[in-house]
Amino acid sequence: MGSWIGGDRDGNPFVTAQTLRHAAQRQASVILTWYLDEIHALGAELSMSTLLVDVSADLLALAERSPDHSEHRADEPYRRALIGVYARLAATCRELTGEDAGRHAVGPAPAYTRAEELRADLQIVIDSLAAHHGEALADTRLASLARAIDVFGFHLASIDLRQVSDVHEATVAELLRVAGVEGAYAALSEADKRTLLLRELQQPRLLALPFHAYSETTASELDIFRAAREVRARYGSRIVRNYIISHTETLSDLLEVMLLQKEAGMFRHGTNGGGGAGLDVMVIPLFETIEDLRNAPQIMGELLALPGFDAVLAAQGNEQEVMLGYSDSNKDGGFLTSNWELYKAELALVELFERRGVRLRLFHGRGGTVGRGGGPTYQAILSQPPGTVNGQIRLTEQGEIISSKFANPEIGRRNLETIVAATLEATLLPTRNRPKGLEEFEAAMQALSDHAFSAYRHLVYETPGFKDYFFATTPITEIADLNLGSRPASRKLMDRRQRRIEDLRAIPWGFSWGQCRLLLPGWFGFGSAVQRWLDEAGSAKAKAARLATLKRMHKQWPFFANLLSNMDMVLSKADLNVASRYAQLCEDRKLRNAVFSRISAEFTLTEQVLGAITGQSERLADNPLLARSIKNRFPYLDPLNHLQVELLKRFRSGKAGSNDARVRRGIHLSINGIAAGLRNSG
Structure with a gap:
């Protein structure tokens, strides 16, 4: 388990050394307090008397070191030993956190210097129980606590x-x-x-x-x-x-x-x-970017070849981690190209590390919107290229979805089980993602990626005035001004004349497209890519053959099937009618018509080709439960979108009262409401 809280300074100048210290102290406080509660509960459970049970010599020695010398517990060595452990743990908590977390009075005791010392004391208790017919007692709360110490130490989670x-x-x-x-x-x-x-x-x-x-x-x-x-x-x-x-x-x-x-x-x-x-x-x-993903194998090869780096690897257990960014690659090259370049980078990295005899752990910076790699975790893991999971995988969980996945213990357990199950399945059955005709599928995917990249870049980075359209028709400016999110909307400070799409962070970029109900990063370019690829075939017969190839890719290749499934979900949440209201916020009529008409045409084309490939005329036809869930939110979502448009008009008008606190609060609430309704939105 890991966390970026207190350690992620990328674009956030307010994360400092003191923030890191505070995060570490807070984590230690949480886990040590929980340990204390568990130790106290064990003291009540393990109250056996030596008049009835035998105990080990090590357990007796541990009990003798306890500051508890009450004659009422003279024949209860387990309880006395645990009181001693509790006293040492309370002293540890005071020393590490400055807090007196002990809930019960204890005598003086030295603090533990390492979590391993606490674990060793508990092992003495476990071994004594196991040696004297107490296995059932050792396998319950005590075993869970021992395992927790192995996992969480005194730190709770790695930062x-x-x-x-x-x-x-x-x-x-x-x-x-x-x-x-x-x-x-x-x-x-x-x-x-x-x-x-x-x-x-x-x-x-x-x-x-x-x-x-x-x-x-x-x-x-x-x-x-x-x-x-x-x-x-x-x-x-x-x-x-x-x-x-x-x-x-x-x-x-x-x-x-x-x-x-x-x-x-x-x-x-x-x-x-x-x-x-x-x-x-x-x-x-x-x-993160498309170019960087393409260069990743070369850079990592140069790192592994450095003189003396073998010793560094040996100290790391002959293992090296590489993180792949979904957000920036999507913003840089679009949905289809981002996913394809990530796929190729993973395969190339695996081949490199296998050749060098070094274990590779891939860290996927994904989650939130589909444009940021979001979507069902189980399918996402199973759609990884063959051989890239290999017994381990690391994933990010975005802050805005943690509560929905892990606030409830049962739901949290289910989500963790899903991750473990998918990791095991992808590791033990890698050939599922290596269908017959994979070379043909990959060649087709490369052609589609090239066309999609061209369409996306032409719209976002080569269309004159597109940046002005984006800033006018989405609440990106208000997201920055209202201080929403964990970091500034841009890595660089920009005034209105100097702002560029390139300088925007990928998260507010995708978030803003969701607010205006276009969700453009999750689909744009796919329709025109497929259409161009089919048109290049020439004859009607050749076109039909290529369409048949796409249908086989959808049925036989988990990577492509997951890609289309995620896009299907995004399209089901998009609404051109609502988006047209946001388009009216762009005062330049010529620019508005030029950009929105292109987006609308691409949206329609994407729906058409997706239906032709999957054989489904309705969105999410193969997932009626999700389709109904999304449809049931529209009566709440649509009014929020219309209210947001009106509030943005007032806020930007510059008229008296336009900067009223109620207007700002209304925009804030509408942003939160739309994000909650769209679910995977951040």
């Missing part, structure tokens, strides 16, 4: 650190310049950057000067790395194990983070007889 590569480059550049090593690091070629960084990693001295006043960004970054080392020492090494680098484009993006770890004492360069090189925190590239 992943994340930052965009540009910030690392700026930080390293300043460190090198101030230290007099290199005055223009950012201007160096990629080859020169690698040479310099590798040389610095072997240097025993540090770059950071203790009394120099660094820029706010550099100081903050150095503080984060130092805080990471601090919380690892305090709560255990598992609390910070991964460092994710957003927008990884080159090998130097990875080396920069290794160098920053060295500055915080978390990198061992393996010289002076100190053993092999090692990183305390695994450096994980996040490949």
Whole structure:
């Protein structure tokens, strides 16, 4: 289990070293309090007397170390031992969190220094019960608690650190310049950057000067790395194990983070007889754009080939994680191309790591909207390319859907079981995603992707005025102004004259299209891609043969079937009539008509070709329960959309009262309501 809370700084300047410390402290407080409650309950359950049962010598010794010396419990060693464990755990909680979480008075006891010490004490209790006919007692609450300690330690969940590569480059550049090593690091070629960084990693001295006043960004970054080392020492090494680098484009993006770890004492360069090189925190590239996905195998191959990196891998259990971004790749290249490039990148990475004998764990940054890789988790895992799951997979769960999936214990258990079941099935039956004729299917998919990419890029990045249309016809500006979401809507501050689609974050991009009921990132380009591919066949007979191929792909290839299923769901939520109301918010009539007519035509074409491939004229015909669920929300969703349009008109009019708190509150409520109605919307 992992969390990005307190560690994800990508685009959010308010996540600092203090935020990381607070998140770690809060997590420790939650899990230690739960341990204390469980230990107290066990003390009430394990009240057996030595007059009736035998106990082990180790259990007696544990009981003797307890601060409880009440004569009323002199013959109850299990209870006394657990009181001692409770006392030590309460002292641990006070030391780690500053809180007195003990619910019951206890005597003085030393704090545990590691979770393994607590686990060892509980094992003494388990072994004593097992050796004296108490297996049934050991296999209930006690066994669950022992397993929880193995999993959660004193940290509860690992906090992943994340930052965009540009910030690392700026930080390293300043460190090198101030230290007099290199005055223009950012201007160096990629080859020169690698040479310099590798040389610095072997240097025993540090770059950071203790009394120099660094820029706010550099100081903050150095503080984060130092805080990471601090919380690892305090709560255990598992609390910070991964460092994710957003927008990884080159090998130097990875080396920069290794160098920053060295500055915080978390990198061992393996010289002076100190053993092999090692990183305390695994450096994980996040490949997001279409180009980066295509370059991922080359970059990872260069990383694995670095001199001495074998020692780093050995320290990591001969395992390396790679994260794949669904949101930015979709925003960059559209729904179809994003999914296809992710598919190809996974296959290429698996082939590379198998050849090098290194275990690969893929981390899928997916969830929320279909444009961000959302959709049913079970089908998503089973549709992964053959051989890419291989016993393990890592997935993100977006904050806005955590409550719907895990707030209820039974639903949470069911969701976890679904993930485990799909992972096992994909691992043990990989040939299901390798149908006969796969080469033909992949060739067809490549052609479709090329056409879809062209259609999407032409609309979003090459249509004059499209950015103005987008900002006018969606609530993207209000989402930013009303401070919705966990981070700014753009990685860069923009005024109205300088704003660009490229600078928008992918999450508000997709979220805004959902608000206006177009959900464009989840389907645009598919219709024209299929139509062009069919038209290229020439004769009617050749067209029919290609359509038959698409039908076979839908029936036999889980990847393509899942793709169409997700698109079907998105189209069922879209509404051109409602979207036309939002289009009226664009005051430039010529621009409005040009863009909306293209979107409308593509929507109609996409519905037509999807129906031709699946044989279904109605949306979600193969999933009537979901179709009914979505349809039942429309009487609530549609009025919210119409209200939102009117509120946006008032808010943007600049007239008296347009910035009234009630108007802003109304927009806020409408955004939340529409998001809740669309469900996978963030």
